[in-house]
Amino acid sequence: MNVLTLETTCDETAAAVVTDQLAVLASVVASQDExxxxxxxxxxxxAARAHVxxxxxxxxxxxxxxxxxxxxxxxxxxxxxxxxxxxxxxGLTAAKALALALDIPLVAIDHLQAHIYACRIAFGPDVFPxxxxxxxxxxxxxxxxxxxxxxxxxxxTIDDAAGEAFDKVAAMLGLPYPGGPAVExxxxxxxxKAHDFPRSLLRxxxxxxxxxxxxxxxxxxxxxxxxxxxxxSTLTAKQIADLAASFQAAVIDCLVxxxxxxxxxxGLRTLCVAGGVAANARFRERLEAECRRAQxxxxxxPPRLCTDNAVMGALAIERLKAGLVEALxxxxxxxxxx
Ligand code: KG4
Ligand code: ZN
Numbered sequence: 001m002n003v004l005t006l007e008t009t010c011d012e013t014a015a016a017v018v019t020d021q022l023a024v025l026a027s028v029v030a031s032q033d034e035x036x037x038x039x040x041x042x043x044x045x046x047a048a049r050a051h052v053x054x055x056x057x058x059x060x061x062x063x064x065x066x067x068x069x070x071x072x073x074x075x076x077x078x079x080x081x082x083x084x085x086x087x088x089x090x091g092l093t094a095a096k097a098l099a100l101a102l103d104i105p106l107v108a109i110d111h112l113q114a115h116i117y118a119c120r121i122a123f124g125p126d127v128f129p130x131x132x133x134x135x136x137x138x139x140x141x142x143x144x145x146x147x148x149x150x151x152x153x154x155x156x157t158i159d160d161a162a163g164e165a166f167d168k169v170a171a172m173l174g175l176p177y178p179g180g181p182a183v184e185x186x187x188x189x190x191x192x193k194a195h196d197f198p199r200s201l202l203r204x205x206x207x208x209x210x211x212x213x214x215x216x217x218x219x220x221x222x223x224x225x226x227x228x229x230x231x232x233s234t235l236t237a238k239q240i241a242d243l244a245a246s247f248q249a250a251v252i253d254c255l256v257x258x259x260x261x262x263x264x265x266x267g268l269r270t271l272c273v274a275g276g277v278a279a280n281a282r283f284r285e286r287l288e289a290e291c292r293r294a295q296x297x298x299x300x301x302p303p304r305l306c307t308d309n310a311v312m313g314a315l316a317i318e319r320l321k322a323g324l325v326e327a328l329x330x331x332x333x334x335x336x337x338x
Contacts, residue, residue: 001074002066003320004059004098005313008091009083009111010138011036011047013054016310017066020074020317022121026065027311030054033178040171040179041164042137048086055094062310070102075325077107077316079114081333082138088332096328105325107316112141113151114312119272120148121314122301127272130299131262135255135283136275136308137163137178140210142262145272148318154262155208158201162251163277165212169219169247173240174232183244184280189237190245195222197250202257208265210254219247252283256290263296270297274312279303 002025007014016027032050036042063070078095080088099106116132132143132151140163141156160168163180170179175186197218200211222243224230235243255277263271273287278300291298305311319325 002068002072003075003077003107003314003316004062004073005109005310005316006055006059006076006078006091006095007111007308007310007313008051008055008087009079010087010308011042011050012308013051013058014308014310015058015062016313017062017068018311018314018317020320022314022317024311024314025068026062027309028058028062028065029309030058037177040177041167042084044084044086047084048090051087051090055090059094070098073098073102073104075105075107075316075320076102077109077313077319079109079111079313080330081108081110082335083111085332085334088334092330092332096330100328105320106328106330107319107324108326108330109313109315109319110151112139114315115274116143116145116151116272117148117315118274118301118305118312119299121311122305123299127270127299129268130270130272131259131266131268133255133259133262133271133273134275135162135273135277137161137167139275140212140255142208142258144266144268148315149322149324154266157210157212159211159213160216162210162212162255163275165216165251166277168216169244172220172223172232173235173243175240175244178276180277180280183248184282186241186244187248187282188241190241190243192245192249194242195246197222197246199250199253199257202254205261208258208262210258212251212254215247215250219243248280248282252286255283256286259287260290260294260296263294269295270299272299274301274306276307278306
């Protein structure tokens with residue numbers, strides 16, 4: 001059976017065709033980066049309008065690449081939570097229209113669970129049970145994952161997501177959007193010990209929580225003190241590299257440290273990490289090294305499966321097999337709690 005999966009939770013318009021054997025027949029991701037670049041972050045209204053323009057061409061292109069027609073679809077799946085309300089509604093409406101017109105089942109996907117499921121797609125069923133860490137532009141969340149349909153939240157950020165911090169620090173340093181890849185590149189030439197930035201909540205072993213807003217402020221004050229204005233064009237390449245490297249080191253310490261605290265607390269021996277920030281090479285290296293030391297198996301999908309894509313919506317196959325299909329009055333849920 002072929003399943004069309006749609007992903008429009010934030011600023012990527014994505015579709016994929018996957019089979020019930022988890023083979024990926026086609027995957028298309030239309031990025032909106034150039035539309036949001038001059039704002040230094042995703043503008044929700046612009047994202048929603050761009051999804052409206054792109055969703056049908058993206059579906060057409062995905063089916064063309066898969067070499068199948070609409071009539072050969074056995075189900076349609078859509079990420080309906082969490083995300084930007086206007087963006088979610090575009091994918092949801094397209095999925096409902098297809099389900100109604102083709103008389104096929106509609107499957108709902110949790111975008112964060114799908115990020116972790118990317119590890120199952122890349123590495124097979126042995127990734128479960130695990131601690132799952134999703135590190136994206138909107139979320140930094142830990143889960144106990146008993147299996148593909150068993151996700152229990154363990155904790156998350158109390159303010160900004162790690163990706164959000166990368167994007168805002170990039171803007172402060174005069175680097176382009178999306179900030180993650182730009183900060184990673186700048187950090188390569190920097191000294192990660194140049195600035196002693198805070199590792200908030202890392203030593204609080206009672207809480208599986210993250211906080212990145214204080215780190216953002218610390219970077220701001222390292223550029224120019226409180227009450228002063230600054231112009232990022234006055235920063236030298238060396239200053240930018242040192243600030244980027246020191247900021248990145250602080251984020252990585254918190255992510256790796258808390259993920260291992262979650263592993264210790266749950267007694268699980270496997271860690272799955274996904275989401276856009278998991279595309280960061282330095283973060284991946286540190287995860288591998290620390291998990292090797294702690295004798296924990298770690299799985300991080302290839303970068304194209306870390307950033308937003310519709311292949312991870314193959315989680316729909318698990319839901320279909322369990323009979324978890326939706327009625328056509330399915331809603332979109334922007335927040336974490338349904
Ligand atoms: O998962 P994702 O594609 O979309 C959301 O669901 O949010 O994550 C996007 C986030 C952005 O904040 C972006 O700056 C960050 O992931 N990101 C990175 C890297 N590539 C993307 N952060 C650090 N290093 C990277 N190489
Ligand atoms: Zn995402």
